[in-house]
Every structure is written in C-alpha cells, then in structure tokens.
Amino acid sequence: MTFLELKNHQVWHDFTEILENINTNSLVKEHLELCEYTVCGYWDEADNYYEKISLPNSLEAELVSSSIGINCKQKFMQLKFILEVILENSNHRRLRIGELNLIYDENMQFINENWSLDTDFLDTLSL
Secondary structure, three states, X not given: OOOOOOOOOHHHHHHHHHHHHOOHHHHHHHHHHHOOOEEEEEEOOOOOEEEEEEOOOOEEEEEEEEEEEEOXXXXXXXXXXXXXXXXXXXXXXXXXXXXXXXXXXXXXXEEEEEEEEOHHHHHHHOO
16 A cells, blocks of 8 residues: 655645735735625525625735645635624724635636625724
8 A cells, every 4th residue: 555645745845836926815805896896696504695795995804724635627716705894983802704715726716706705894884
C-alpha cells in the first residue's frame, strides 16, 4: 500500500503564496460594486424569495477561509468572506449580516457566487 502525505506538498505552498499576493478585500469590493451592492433572486433559509436585496455601502468583508478544488473539467479557488456592517450610532459596533463565497477559475476569472444573508437584520436596516 502506498502512503501519500499532502501536508508538505508544493500545492499548499503555491496556494499560500497566491493568497498572500492577492488583495482579497479589493476582490470583494469590486464584486460588490459590479453588482451595485444588490443581490437579486435570493431564497433565504425559510424558503422566502427576495427579488432584490440592497446591501449597505458601509459593508465590510473579512476572509475567513479559502480552498482550492479540482474536478474533471476545471481547477478553481473558493474564497469565503464574513460580511459585516458597522453601526455608526453604537460606537462603530460591527454586526455580522451574512457570508459571501466567491469562486474563481485558475486564471482568476469569476465563476460563481454564493450568498448567505441575515434577511431579518437587512430588513431592519432598510426601514
């Protein structure tokens, strides 16, 4: 039986180097600006449909995980961000409003997005 250990494999070094050289915050900001801080056609966890959700422009994103994937047709990188809003009237307290996963191909071309939003909290922001 062949024993393969990946923890010291070059792929991890290469992936770490890529992440260190990418400004992940600018990737999120660019994505939010391109979609005009709007998510269209969103289904929440309770199967409620939202035709359009407007996100606050004061949104902050923090990279919390990253992964690489390979399937039979392509290689890709997934970046997972926590989305937070800063509440000005409460000593700049940060509240988590959801998550955003961005997926890019091996040429750093955008492939897909996946949103998970706290729609109850977002509803209170738009009041």
